[in-house]
Amino acid sequence: MIPSLRPGDKIAIIATARKIDREAIAPAVEVLQRWGLEVEVGPSVGAAHGMFAGDDALRLQDLQQALDRPDIKAVICARGGYGTTRILDQVDFSRFQEQPKWVVGFSDITSLLCHIHSLGLESIHGIMPMLFPSGTEEAIGSLRSILFGEDVTYEVAPHAFNRTGTGTGQLIGGNLALLHNVSGTRSDFSTRGKILFLEDVDEYLYNIDRMMVHLSRAGKLDDLAGLLVGHFSDMKDNADPFGKNVYEIIAEHTAKYTYPVCYGFPTGHEPDNLALVCGREATLQVGAAESSLKYSKSIT
Template identity: 35%
Template sequence: MRSGDRVRIVAPAGSPSREEVARGVELLTSWGLRVELGEHVFDQWGYMAGRDEDRVFDLNAAFRDPGVRAVIAARGGKGAYRIVDDLATDALRRDPKPVVGFSDITHLHLAVWSRCRLASFLGPFAKSHDTYTGPASAESLRCALMTTDPVTLHRDASEATVDVTVDGTATGILMGGNLIAIRTETGAGLPSLQGAILFLEHQRGTGLGEVDRALTQLTRSRALDGLRGVALGQFLGFDRDAEDPALGGWGIRDVLHDRLAALGVPVLGGLPAGHGNHPPTIPPGHPGDHRHSHRNPHR
């Protein structure tokens, strides 16, 4: 993208605050982009940003407008899974443009790849002066949108998944996003993961059993057949599980290793990407290089 390009902010899932969107507009404008808002960005219907038909209308209007060069989700939340069947992916295939968002927006990324084979950007709605995204997140998104610089993630020893590793090297198309969103698309809109490196992250609010169920469902459905590697981002909210006697001493590392090591592919844990502070922007649909060994533990 270049200075002067138009971008459209939409709300395919949860409803954002006006203050958040205003700070997002401020930041994007400072990059020289011309920012527009979808017609229904500030609607609310239950826990979603307006009715299904209105949320998908805003998305499809952006897809069909040849002057819009990127579509940015104002937030995640819940609801994107309800509208994926009605996306105007034919228009997006004819006029490719990046879709940006994470968490529940994973549903859109999977649909765009499955139907159009288009890469997208798994990243936050960057807001100026924000303690959650912050300058590093904003710069990561700017580089992804407006430069051709490569995206490289390095392990962080403080992440809960850092010890979940299986040595090896793999190259493939990067796919994935939020674990629960990927599980929800099983049997419906989940694209083939043959030859892919699967990135997984998980938000707060569910227990070890829910992670186990999700990974088991993906395994039993054969959705993970043909994977070349797994990259693990942040799995948050499991810090004290190993102290819970009802869990038999298991924590999130144990569940992930138990389910993923059996796949027989390299696994790289500890990537600082997901629902934690200062999330980077990563590009599902792009070729990825995934390495882990005792000699090269960081890439």
Template identity: 40%
Template structure:
């Protein structure tokens, strides 16, 4: 079990770029994100089509691909901030060239549909950051904890997270490589070259606007496909913006706990990651230690 290569941490004055590889975004969030990043002492560039629009997307496939590839190729760029998620990244992942990126690795930051890029980058051997994007950087206060954690990680100060207990948690301690993200996106890449290895993985999952039976179906896919058997730990994050219709006969977390009861590794529920304000930045590809006790859940980065 080896952690993936972490891109170099940032210093004041470093160049970063904001790109929009998937859904189109309100210009105000691009402006707000740039101001926030500049307040951290960073030199911020905007990709040519960051604010473009083509249907539901931030530009055509050709435009979005060109922006992301240019950011990956630029040896002066130290981090690539995705402005938002929204369906569309899948158009790009088989078209990107990593030749220059491998020579000058950089942090890729985002979540939701950006999970597909995280999978791709990890397949290439590099870590990336599942973290808040443009809207969060714009609307949250200057002392917002998640923005603070994101800044700290980028500048090399790795946090340890301690979260509240949940009655369904499975107690235990495990070390592994942290991987995961949006469940539907992760599920959509199963069986492709962009799927992630289960062995030695501490998997984290979250989703938005998915009905409980659809979430259960995706977890059953992981179970029947042997993924759950090979994990070292499981972090169940936030599932939001759905109606709790009790179609599973009980609340979602309780239904998932029943499905997962045969596994003996640590499992925690209600971890603060997902489409919520308290969306803790997580380093995909880093070695971590997950400790679940009767009193708390602790996650520490070992890299």
């Protein structure tokens, strides 16, 4: 189990994907320092190489050092965008496996979280420093609670598309486009008996359908313990409308199954992006009045 943070611990903020100015993460650094943490900002933050936070070599070195250094107790990715998969196969996870630590991010960072899950370790899908200024208190607070080993339970309002029921299994998922992207790679993972969560941003509806078809054809939807459908933000359509919205697309591709499905779960590219522990066993209860997600074991 990954050690919880304690006041005085040192954490690293690095950028594995798109470039970001150091000024953009200043509000997050202040919040993390108020939590009692010592924050070290890696050289990838503020670097630029085209659209990336420095070239592949710099971003790889920054991630590798943050994972390897025993004095760094958690690694938080500054932002998403694109670029993590370019360096992922060059990372040596051997020291990280010997002394695991929290790795935090979402969006493009989904690929890194999936790879960590394939190693049998946990990680955190949650708000990143660039988004602290726009994030809700609940989103930021949930990240703090998990980092510091506090138990959390999430309750969600009912949704017309929900399928009621109860399921228990490891929680895993993230950005739909990245889950599609890692399929068939060494970062891929089995979804059998797990609670899968999905979110995405700025995609065409037909492409959402295409990726759901791929998940279905690959067997990723067959034997789930449950499904969480998060934020699908800024969706786009063609001049000839696709004919279904996102929730209708997902409902169509999961209609033949019986596991519980919770729509409108607050995860993804919106201010209310609750932190989720990838790889930890949880219980999803979807009822007529409300839904809840609770971890089956203590975080500590």
